[in-house]
Amino acid sequence: MEIMYLAFAKPDDSYINEGCQKYSQRIPHYIKFQYRIIPALKNNKSLSQDQQKQKEGEKVLAQLQNSDFIVLLDEKGHEKSSVEFANFIEKKMVSGLKRLVFVSGGPYGFSTDIYNRGNYKLSLSKMTFSHQIVQLFFMEQLYRAFTILKGEPYHHE
Numbered sequence: 001m002e003i004m005y006l007a008f009a010k011p012d013d014s015y016i017n018e019g020c021q022k023y024s025q026r027i028p029h030y031i032k033f034q035y036r037i038i039p040a041l042k043n044n045k046s047l048s049q050d051q052q053k054q055k056e057g058e059k060v061l062a063q064l065q066n067s068d069f070i071v072l073l074d075e076k077g078h079e080k081s082s083v084e085f086a087n088f089i090e091k092k093m094v095s096g097l098k099r100l101v102f103v104s105g106g107p108y109g110f111s112t113d114i115y116n117r118g119n120y121k122l123s124l125s126k127m128t129f130s131h132q133i134v135q136l137f138f139m140e141q142l143y144r145a146f147t148i149l150k151g152e153p154y155h156h157e
Helices: 014-029 049-061 082-094 112-117 131-149
Strands: 002-008 032-038 069-079 099-104 120-123
Touching: 002 131, 014 032, 014 131, 032 049, 049 112, 069 112, 082 131, 099 131
Parallel strands: 002 032, 002 099, 069 099, 069 120
Antiparallel strands: none
């Protein structure tokens, strides 16, 4: 199985970008992994929030394959502990799935088309985070999931 993470806009803050790069280099030790940044929309000040979400959604849909299992990182999604998330990953790995794709939305969330294409919604917290900090939080949790599955000492209960 392969995991892809699609996120909008490279983080502006160097510490977030450095953290994302750190985890994007660690995760491939466990599984085939792609971290793709979808460039921020240009000249979006004249667009409504719905128009911006629609254009961002088109960019996401262009990255997907029909057989992909799509997990939307969404504040209204299912909440999981780190161990439960690791178990979720493991179940997908043994299911014969070819590619598991996680998507975090832009500043206004997802378009209706993306919600319709998604197979599962996952929440990182009941709190709302910037779309850029979500990238770092998610990458760390994905790395943590693999260390849990491998029994490595990174995660402590």
